[in-house]
Amino acid sequence: MDVTWAVKYITEFLGTAILIILGNGAVANVELKGTKGHQSGWLVIAVGYGMGVMIPALMFGNVSGNHINPAFTLGLAISGYFPWAQVAPYIIAQLLGAIFGQALVVASHRPYYLQTTNSNAILGSFSTIVNTDDGSKKSHAASMINGFVNEFIGSFILFFAAMAMTKNYFGAEVVKYAATRGVDATQIQGKVAIGSHINAGLAVAHLALGFLVMALVTSLGGPTGPGLNPARDLGPRILHFLLPKSVLGEHKGDSKWWYAWVPVVAPILAAILAVLLFKVIYLA
Numbered sequence: 001m002d003v004t005w006a007v008k009y010i011t012e013f014l015g016t017a018i019l020i021i022l023g024n025g026a027v028a029n030v031e032l033k034g035t036k037g038h039q040s041g042w043l044v045i046a047v048g049y050g051m052g053v054m055i056p057a058l059m060f061g062n063v064s065g066n067h068i069n070p071a072f073t074l075g076l077a078i079s080g081y082f083p084w085a086q087v088a089p090y091i092i093a094q095l096l097g098a099i100f101g102q103a104l105v106v107a108s109h110r111p112y113y114l115q116t117t118n119s120n121a122i123l124g125s126f127s128t129i130v131n132t133d134d135g136s137k138k139s140h141a142a143s144m145i146n147g148f149v150n151e152f153i154g155s156f157i158l159f160f161a162a163m164a165m166t167k168n169y170f171g172a173e174v175v176k177y178a179a180t181r182g183v184d185a186t187q188i189q190g191k192v193a194i195g196s197h198i199n200a201g202l203a204v205a206h207l208a209l210g211f212l213v214m215a216l217v218t219s220l221g222g223p224t225g226p227g228l229n230p231a232r233d234l235g236p237r238i239l240h241f242l243l244p245k246s247v248l249g250e251h252k253g254d255s256k257w258w259y260a261w262v263p264v265v266a267p268i269l270a271a272i273l274a275v276l277l278f279k280v281i282y283l284a
Helices: 004-032 042-060 072-080 083-114 120-123 138-167 171-178 188-224 232-240 262-283
Strands: none
Touching: 004 042, 004 083, 004 120, 004 232, 042 188, 072 171, 072 232, 072 262, 083 232, 120 171, 138 188, 138 262, 171 188, 232 262
């Protein structure tokens, strides 16, 4: 879809906000005391995050690319698939969208934050935390190592799969063949000519991304959350730090800034490697 960059920035803001509302909203529903979904289980959270990726992908994939993830934006730029001039605006929009989405989660769940006595449950509805952390500094090193490994593996699978689903989708060979006949699939005339051969494949790809996130949350989410997205973790963590106890309750704990670098750095490194490796194997 041919839109201005300003519209794309707004779209990234909205897409990331929806991700947080559906994902962290599910966490809040499960973890906060007094909600009807309290202690309803990990599958509820997995569905929330899966839908949090799938719905914006279907809404905005044809508008901004639906990155909704600074790591993916950076990975694409480093491999030459996204203009560097737009990286900073995209990341800013994603971070602001995450903060805004989390603010709506807090607004809708405030009575239950006030009832919750577990500080980790409160923070967990904002950002990732590692189960190996027992509150002592001795456990921090082990927690960071375990968290980094977990985040890197999950993020690599997510980004490599995202590239495969959107580049090697059923019908991608039609685009390559059409290009040899002078048909540009990025232009409206080309889309009209071959759209029936590629639209279904791309639609399935965006649906599959949501199911992939569900699977990643159920398989790798136990140790950390997981984040898989710097904006999804950092934006809400900033808000957790800023909000007073009058909003989050007397049992609000610290924001665990000692761990905050892990869900930012690990996904970025994983995205860079995943996109580069996919490019070397399939697109070189």
